[in-house]
Amino acid sequence: MRHILHSTYYLAAAGLLGLITLPALAQEAGTDANESHQAGIAANTESPLPKTITVLVDQGFTFHGIFEAPDDLQGYALSYDNEPMAAYISSSSDYAVIGTLIDPQGNAVMESQLQALVLEPMLEAAWSAFENTRFISEGNDDASHIVYTLTDPNCPYCNALWKNSRPLIEQGVLQLRHVLVGVLSEDSLRKAAAILEADNPASALETHELEFRNGGIKPVEPSEESQALLRKHAQIMREAGATGTPTSYYRDEAGKVQRINGAVSTDQLREILGVE
Structure with missing residues (x-):
């Protein structure tokens, strides 16, 4: 079941990690409902990670890459125990929110970026492991x-x-x-x-x-x-x-x-x- 919060997501900041809402990727092949938010994806970044993301990595999350999100948000593709999830940070804040980003119509966005950075490589690696x-x-x-x-x-x-x-x-x-x-x-x-x-x-x-x-x-x-x-x-x-x-x-x-x-x-x- 997809969990959607219509206001503020649980926050993770300054070493404090709250509850996590996992994005559902139905049948593992979900695409963004709002295609206007398709944006660039980078599998790696040479820039230092924000402190909040570093804290998450220290707590056991895996960082996979960054992607641009709407309204001056920077998206960070993460996984925890092999479950894909996204964190978002605005340019004016040191706080991160973890969850499913939705537009004013209630449509989930950014899932194709998360899938491209996290789920697709994971599934390809699994297929290779099965073959071998x-x-x-x-x-x-x-x-x-x-x-x-x-x-x-x-x-x-x-x-x-x-x-x-x-x-x-x-x-x-x-x-x-x-x-x-x-x-x-x-x-x-x-x-x-x-x-x-x-x-x-x-x-x-x-x-x-x-x-x-x-x-x-x-x-x-x-x-x-x-x-x-x-x-x-x-x-x-x-x-x-x-x-x-x-x-x-x-x-x-x-x-x-x-x-x-x-x-x-x-x-x-x-x-x-x-x-x-």
Whole structure:
């Protein structure tokens, strides 16, 4: 849900950080409602950062770049725990406000700048990490659409997505690539290891998902190799900004990486990917 404050945002100044309002980037592909505020973006700046922004960085925020905002405001693209957010400082103030900037009509502005500086690089890095790790693929190698999904063996929503993706896989338009994680419980870790260490991991995953309601695959004690891989996948998951499973990633028609949070129906998946 988008949080919009119609007056003053929570302030962060002189080392004091208030509550933070996170901007929502629906389906991770939001654009500014008011295109007249499109402005220049700089991924880096050689100028010293304002003290307020430095304070935020010292408190664990990551600075990604600056952008021009309306009414003599300077925008600062930040993230906290891989969640994008923006801070704004006017030329006549040492105070910063964090939140979603809106115009007099109530339309959110500046989100495309924030996405370009924070979210797009994060999603591209996630895609690269998925490509360079061990995943379990289902579907044709020449499928027109590739989706990476973070899958926990004990996640019922992962099981729902698995079921809902069958028609597209059988149609030959989707290759679903599972990046296994074991984040829900210790049992998840053991089941993920059992799938990874099977003679045929793809077949083991299929059997597990088909028998999900009955407990699925029998857990095993993870090998050192499996433990290392699953630790790596947990780290990739954090850096990709995923807060739960399943979280899925695909490229849109423009070639940009987009993110799907949670399970979606077969029809929703078709609409998202743009397939009949």
